[in-house]
Amino acid sequence: MIEIKNIAKTFGDRQVLAGIDGTFKPGDTSLIIGGSGTGKSVLLKCMIGLVKPDSGEVLYDGRNFLTVDLESQKAIRREMGVLFQGSALFDSKTVLENVRFPLDMLTEQSESEKLDRAQECLQRVGLENAGDRMPSEISGGMKKRVGIARAIVLNPKYLFCDEPNSGLDPLTSIKIDQLISEITDEYKITTVVITHDMNSMMEIGEKIMFLYKGNKLWEGDSNTLTQSSVPELNEFIFANKLLREMEK
Numbered sequence: 001m002i003e004i005k006n007i008a009k010t011f012g013d014r015q016v017l018a019g020i021d022g023t024f025k026p027g028d029t030s031l032i033i034g035g036s037g038t039g040k041s042v043l044l045k046c047m048i049g050l051v052k053p054d055s056g057e058v059l060y061d062g063r064n065f066l067t068v069d070l071e072s073q074k075a076i077r078r079e080m081g082v083l084f085q086g087s088a089l090f091d092s093k094t095v096l097e098n099v100r101f102p103l104d105m106l107t108e109q110s111e112s113e114k115l116d117r118a119q120e121c122l123q124r125v126g127l128e129n130a131g132d133r134m135p136s137e138i139s140g141g142m143k144k145r146v147g148i149a150r151a152i153v154l155n156p157k158y159l160f161c162d163e164p165n166s167g168l169d170p171l172t173s174i175k176i177d178q179l180i181s182e183i184t185d186e187y188k189i190t191t192v193v194i195t196h197d198m199n200s201m202m203e204i205g206e207k208i209m210f211l212y213k214g215n216k217l218w219e220g221d222s223n224t225l226t227q228s229s230v231p232e233l234n235e236f237i238f239a240n241k242l243l244r245e246m247e248k
C-alpha cells in the first residue's frame with residue numbers, strides 16, 4: 001500500500017501541489033486524472049523520488065520514503081516499476097535487451113536466469129516472438145508493451161504509469177489499459193496511472209483521484225465519476241467527451 005499525506009510543492013512563486021492526501025492499495029489500478037498542468041506528473045514524481053516535495057509524507061507499506069536512510073530508499077526504489085510517457089526504450093538495444101536491462105543493472109542473476117525472466121515478461125505482454133526486433137521496427141502499442149514488460153521484470157510491488165495511452169489509437173489504448181489492470185490484479189501490485197483518457201477512466205477506473213490546480217477536488221470510481229457535484233470535474237468530463245466526439 002502507498003499512502004501520501006499532505007504533499008505540497010511550489011516552483012518559484014507557483015504552487016503546483018497544495019497538500020494532497022491519498023491511499024493506493026495492492027491489486028488496485030488507481031487513476032490520477034485532471035486537465036493539463038494540474039500537477040499530476042509532479043505528484044507522481046514526488047512519489048517516486050524524482051522531485052522532492054516541500055512538505056508531506058510518502059509511505060510505502062509504512063516506510064517513509066522521504067526520511068528513511070539511503071539504503072532503505074534504494075530498497076524501496078527497487079520495488080518500483082515505472083512506465084514513462086513515450087515508453088523510453090533504448091533505440092540501440094533489441095526488445096529483449098531492453099526488458100532485461102533492469103536485471104543487468106540491479107541483480108546478480110546468471111545469464112540464463114536473466115534471459116528466462118525477460119522472456120517470461122515478454123510472453124506475459126504477448127510479445128514472445130518480438131525479442132530480437134529493434135524498437136524502431138515495432139508499433140507504438142508494442143513499444144508500450146515492451147515498456148510494461150521492462151517495468152515488471154523485477155517483480156515490482158508498486159507500478160507507476162505516466163500517460164500510458166499517449167499517442168495510441170482508442171482500441172490499442174484499451175488493450176494497454178486492460179493489460180496494466182490484469183497484471184496489477186494478477187501480481188497484486190499497487191498501481192498508479194496518470195491519465196486524461198476518458199475511455200481509461202470508464203474501463204479501469206476502480207479508484208480515481210481528480211486534481212484541479214494542485215488540489216484534490218474529488219475521489220471516487222467510474223460509476224460515480226459522471227454523477228459528482230463538483231463543477232470542475234463535470235467541466236473536465238464535458239471537455240473530454242467533446243474532444244472524443246471531435247476525434248471521431
Ligand SMILES: Nc1ncnc2c1ncn2[C@@H]1O[C@H](COP(=O)(O)OP(=O)(O)OP(=O)(O)O)[C@@H](O)[C@H]1O
Nearest residue numbers: 011012016034035036037038039040041042043196
Ligand atoms: N521542474 C519544474 N520547474 C518549474 N515548474 C514545473 C516543473 N515541473 C512542472 N512544473 C510546472 O508545474 C505545473 C504542473 O505540471 P505537471 O507536469 O504536473 O502537469 P500535468 O497535470 O501532469 O499536466 P499534463 O497532463 O499536461 O502532463 C505546470 O505548470 C508545470 O509547468
